[in-house]
Amino acid sequence: MLDNEEFDAVVLGTGLIESIIASELAAADKKVLHIDRNPYYGGQFACFTLSAFIEWTIEHRDERQTPLVDIFVGGIDSDSPTFSVHRAGEPKQKTTLSSSTKSPPDHASRLFDRLSAYIADSQTLPEHSDITERLGRLLDNNRKYAIELAPKVAYCRGELIDMIINVGIGEYVQFKGVERNYIVQNDIFERVPDSKGDIFASESLGLVEKRKLMKLMTAITDDGEDFAQLLGDCAEMSFAQFLESKFKLSGKLLHSVIFAVARAGSRDELGARTGCERVQKYAKSIGRYGRMAYLCAMYGGGSEIAQSFCRSCAVSGGTYILSEHVRSIESRDGEGRGYAVQLTHGRVFAKHVVLDPCYAPDALPSDSAISRAICILDYPVFGEDTTAILSYVADAGVVSMLYATQATLATPNGQCVLYAWTNGRLSDTRALLLRALTAVSGLRARPLFTALFEARDMQPAENSLHGLVYTAAPDSTLDFDSSVIHAQKVVAQLL
Numbered sequence: 001m002l003d004n005e006e007f008d009a010v011v012l013g014t015g016l017i018e019s020i021i022a023s024e025l026a027a028a029d030k031k032v033l034h035i036d037r038n039p040y041y042g043g044q045f046a047c048f049t050l051s052a053f054i055e056w057t058i059e060h061r062d063e064r065q066t067p068l069v070d071i072f073v074g075g076i077d078s079d080s081p082t083f084s085v086h087r088a089g090e091p092k093q094k095t096t097l098s099s100s101t102k103s104p105p106d107h108a109s110r111l112f113d114r115l116s117a118y119i120a121d122s123q124t125l126p127e128h129s130d131i132t133e134r135l136g137r138l139l140d141n142n143r144k145y146a147i148e149l150a151p152k153v154a155y156c157r158g159e160l161i162d163m164i165i166n167v168g169i170g171e172y173v174q175f176k177g178v179e180r181n182y183i184v185q186n187d188i189f190e191r192v193p194d195s196k197g198d199i200f201a202s203e204s205l206g207l208v209e210k211r212k213l214m215k216l217m218t219a220i221t222d223d224g225e226d227f228a229q230l231l232g233d234c235a236e237m238s239f240a241q242f243l244e245s246k247f248k249l250s251g252k253l254l255h256s257v258i259f260a261v262a263r264a265g266s267r268d269e270l271g272a273r274t275g276c277e278r279v280q281k282y283a284k285s286i287g288r289y290g291r292m293a294y295l296c297a298m299y300g301g302g303s304e305i306a307q308s309f310c311r312s313c314a315v316s317g318g319t320y321i322l323s324e325h326v327r328s329i330e331s332r333d334g335e336g337r338g339y340a341v342q343l344t345h346g347r348v349f350a351k352h353v354v355l356d357p358c359y360a361p362d363a364l365p366s367d368s369a370i371s372r373a374i375c376i377l378d379y380p381v382f383g384e385d386t387t388a389i390l391s392y393v394a395d396a397g398v399v400s401m402l403y404a405t406q407a408t409l410a411t412p413n414g415q416c417v418l419y420a421w422t423n424g425r426l427s428d429t430r431a432l433l434l435r436a437l438t439a440v441s442g443l444r445a446r447p448l449f450t451a452l453f454e455a456r457d458m459q460p461a462e463n464s465l466h467g468l469v470y471t472a473a474p475d476s477t478l479d480f481d482s483s484v485i486h487a488q489k490v491v492a493q494l495l
Contacts, residue, residue: 002321003346007033009494010341010348012326013356015043016302016480017471019309020487021354021494023167026316028495033348034313039323041307042149043356044455044474047300050138050145050376054111057085057451062358064365065456065473068426071115072450073134076375076434076441081131083118107142108135138376138449141412146300147374150455150474151402151419152483153178153294153301153389156285159484160305161295172308175295176408180388183252183260187439189390190252192260194291209253216247216257220276221283231272238268239275259391263478265398265423294479296387298408302480326359331465339465352494354469357458365456370476371429373420373452375437377445380405380416389478392436397422397429399436400478415448423476426454469493 008030011022019041022034038060040046048056057069067086074080112132138145154160154175164170181192193205193213205213219230234242240258243249249257262278264270270278285293297304314320327342338351357363382388382403390401402419404410411417420436422429430452441447457473472486 002033002319002343002348005033005348007031007319007348007350009033009352009354010035010339010350011354012036012359013043013471014041014306014310014322015356015471015474016045016306016309017483017487017490018043018354018356019306019313020163020484021471021490022318023309023313023316024487024491025494026313026318027167029316030495032313032318033321033350034310034318035321035324035326035343037323037325037359041310041322042300042303043306045148045150045302045306047149047303048145048147049142050147050449051107051111051142053145053147053374053451054115056149057453058114064363065358065458066453067365067456069451069453071118072447073115073131074449075447076437076450081119083115085115085118106132106136108132108139111135111139134448144406144409144412145376145417146408146410147417148301148303148419150372151301151404152474152480153296153402153478154480155281156288156290156293156295158281158285158479159481159488160479163484163488164305164308167309167312169308169312172311173305174298175289176298176387177290177292178294178296178387178389179292180382180386181260181293182388182390183256184390184392184436184439185252185255185394187442190256192256194286194293205253212247212249213253213257216243216249217279217283219247220279231276234272237272239264239270239272240267242272242275255393259393259398263391263400265476294389296402296404296408300410302474305480329353329360329465329468331467339468352469354471354490354494357460357470357473360458360460360468360470362461363458364461366459368423369425369454369456370421370474371424371426371433371452371454373418373433373437373450375418375420375441375447375451376411376449377416377418377441378414378448379445380414381440381443381445382416384413384416390440392420392439394432394435396432397424399432400476401436401440402478403440416445421476426452 009025009032011018011034014036022032026032069085071083072080109132183190258264261282262275282293325344330340332338332340339353341348384405385407388403392399399420399422405416406413418440420433475482
């Protein structure tokens with residue numbers, strides 16, 4: 001038990017950003033205490049087995065950040081059993097069915113009993129044997145699922161991969177290339193070319209379109225004066241306007257560059273310079289580790305990477321405690337003396353406190369949110385050894401999607417998991433997410449298990465303690481670079 005021990009920094013939360021900060025501070029010979037209130041690593045980037053994900057929805061999630069999780073066992077239509085796990089884990093009705101069997105309930109029965117209290121208002125409780133049979137078939141392979149809360153991929157030539165190399169933790173984490181990139185419009189799938197060879201070999205592009213795309217890639221990937229001249233007086237334009245005026249792009253080719261390469265969330269979201277920089281990073285990432293621009297981490301993405309940085313911190317002398325709650329954080333008497341952190345099992349002192357905002361008792365959810373969907377399918381629609389990213393583009397918005405299989409140890413053989421997310425509250429984006437999932441599953445697969453939830457940003461109260469360093473939540477971008485950049489800024493501030 002720690003009692004009155006002094007630290008240079010106490011870091012609360014083991015998400016990717018907090019773990020990078022702890023690792024970098026420990027490497028700089030700072031005395032670091034890294035704490036998580038949960039019994040697992042990863043924070044908002046956590047990764048679970050299927051049963052652990054269901055337990056997270058009921059017990060471990062922060063209801064301020066994730067007030068509702070809808071779980072479908074089976075299909076995603078109105079006839080499938082839907083369990084709505086509400087704020088603070090409070091069921092709308094109390095129901096237990098374990099007593100209906102004389103033998104002790106198995107794992108599936110116990111999970112069903114816990115979920116049964118959350119059956120949606122418009123539905124009646126399904127037959128115990130039917131749902132437990134479905135859950136039981138899934139839980140037969142429970143440990144072969146790696147379900148991520150905030151899935152992301154890494155640019156082959158991006159901030160995360162460079163940091164992993166520089167820190168020297170490459171031996172702790174493994175990656176697989178993301179072989180395919182699709183844009184989906186009007187339920188039509190178009191594969192985005194990943195190289196000059198792919199552009200010329202593409203059957204979906206005409207000769208004129210191929211020439212326009214080659215001209216764009218050649219011009220934008222130039223770092224020097226030609227790139228600055230290219231922007232010229234277009235710097236104030238949106239990226240879409242820039243592509244239309246400079247390269248005469250239109251239609252599906254324009255959308256492919258905006259949504260599937262620059263990864264914009266809407267047509268006019270990006271300025272010309274930001275859009276060009278994203279295309280640059282995409283193009284330069286191709287060829288570093290093969291023909292792909294992105295890498296996907298094995299065993300569970302952000303959580304696995306976060307744990308790698310935690311190992312690095314521990315090697316440098318950092319101290320770790322899981323399942324430890326923070327009761328209070330108070331300023332110590334005297335200017336610049338730091339903070340007293342009261343834990344469940346003792347008290348520690350620190351010059352700096354870095355925390356995920358959800359550790360602040362007075363933090364409140366902001367109006368911004370990301371709506372997310374997780375869907376396990378009974379068939380790997382793009383192939384069993386394939387990892388793919390997709391951009392589903394509709395009038396109602398753009399949905400980013402990640403397709404994973406046993407190739408990254410995300411699912412058992414013969415299945416796949418689809419992740420989908422978009423900006424906005426779930427009440428506004430539910431239909432869009434379901435349409436995106438249906439477009440992919442309709443290729444040849446049937447949903448086995450689906451979850452919908454929203455992740456809200458948390459903000460400290462205006463009267464919160466001065467000087468605490470708050471980290472950012474996972475954003476809606478496809479890659480990890482914004483999280484790495486944020487962590488680097490915090491480290492520079494503290495050193």
